[in-house]
Amino acid sequence: MSITASKDHWNSSSDYHSRREGDAKGQVETILIPQFKQLFGRALPLLKAKSVSVADFACGGGAIACEFLKASRGCGVDVASFGLLDVAADNLPIAESRARSVEHSASIWTKKTNGVDFSDFDGEPxxxxxxxxxxxxxxxxxxxxxxxxxxxxxxxxxxxHHSNYPVVTKDIRDNPHWRxxxxxxxxxxxxxxxxxxxxxxxxxxxxxxxxxxxxxxxxxx
Ligand SMILES: C[S@@+](CC[C@H](N)C(=O)[O-])C[C@H]1O[C@@H](n2cnc3c(N)ncnc32)[C@H](O)[C@@H]1O
Structure with missing residues (x-):
């Protein structure tokens, strides 16, 4: 029996996705994009590569993905393709349509994950x-x-981004922020x-x- 929330707890009917919109931009601009630039800004010229492929794992409704696509435009690292992965299948078309609405040249793809590992992923890493x-x-x-x-x-x-809450857990709803x-x-x-x-x-x-x-x-x- 899993002690996590059910795999469809954050599906498209969850009000979580609208509630998190306000924070997404700041989190992307202050944490994700600086790290992305640090990792690839110098490496790309060395590798003689022109662009990179990116994936958002557990993308939910696509709030973070949209902000990432927007912020990556001027960051100096070109994103050629962008993947959206989530266990809740009905999140994917919503996240995809939002990502496509961002003015960007990246090709967008989606993949439903199985909830436990990537063993059945058959795309390009x-x-x-x-x-x-x-x-x-x-x-x-x-x-x-x-x-x-x-x-x-x-x-x-x-x-x-993972939990740092090492308290034995039987039900995550008992824990702060459901960690x-x-x-x-x-x-x-x-x-x-x-x-x-x-x-x-x-x-x-x-x-x-x-x-x-x-x-x-x-x-x-
Ligand atoms: C709290 S939401 C966050 C969504 C998005 N990353 C964001 O910040 O807006 C958690 C996401 O994780 C997904 N998820 C939950 N359990 C999962 C699992 N075992 N494997 C893959 N995705 C999972 C949910 O479907 C949901 O989209």
């Missing part, structure tokens, strides 16, 4: 995958499944044990000091 305000709620077994199979979907860097059991160290160990290189970890406040952590990893093949 992306250069940069981010997961924002979603993995914080995942059960540790699903986190392990996704991290162990990350190379199926990402061949470069992943930026993962699931996880810590920065446990997450780091899952990444290392899965063969990935941990580039950085930064504790992050979410209503409560250091409730979360943002881990950047170089994905191993």
């Amino acid at each position: 992306v250069d940069f995958l981010y997961c924002w305000d979603a993995m914080v709620h995942f059960d540790i077994l699903d986190v392990v499944g996704y991290i162990r199979t990350l190379s199926r979907v990402c061949k470069g860097y992943a930026m993962l 699931n059991f996880m810590s920065a160290d446990i997450f780091r160990q899952i990444c290392i044990s899965s063969g990935h290189k941990v580039v950085s970890q930064k504790l992050h406040n979410w209503g409560i000091e250091n409730l979360d952590c943002i881990t950047v990893i170089e994905v191993s093949k």
Whole structure:
């Protein structure tokens, strides 16, 4: 029995997606885009690459994806393709249509995930995958499944926003901001044990000091 919220809790009928609109722009502009630029701004000329592929894992209604596409326009790193992944199938057409409404040259694709790992992902792995305000709620077994199979979907860097609330959990609704059991160290160990290189970890406040952590990893093949 999973201790996380049901896999369709944040489907298209959830009022969460409209409530989070106000914060999305600031989170993208101050956290996601600076990290994206830091990772790819210098690497691209060295690799003689002109553009990168990006995916938003657990995209929900697409609020973060839209802001990412908008903010990436002037950031100096060209996004050639942009993927939207989520376990709730009915989120995907909504997120896709919103992403397409942003003036941008990236090709947009979607993929429903199975809720536990990337083993059935059959697309081209992306250069940069981010997961924002979603993995914080995942059960540790699903986190392990996704991290162990990350190379199926990402061949470069992943930026993962996760919980830093290592309190034994039977029901995430009992926890602050519905964080699931996880810590920065446990997450780091899952990444290392899965063969990935941990580039950085930064504790992050979410209503409560250091409730979360943002881990950047170089994905191993
Ligand atoms: C709190 S919403 C955040 C959505 C989006 N990242 C944002 O910030 O607006 C959590 C998202 O995670 C998705 N999700 C929940 N459990 C999942 C799982 N096991 N695998 C993949 N996605 C999941 C939900 O469908 C939902 O879209």
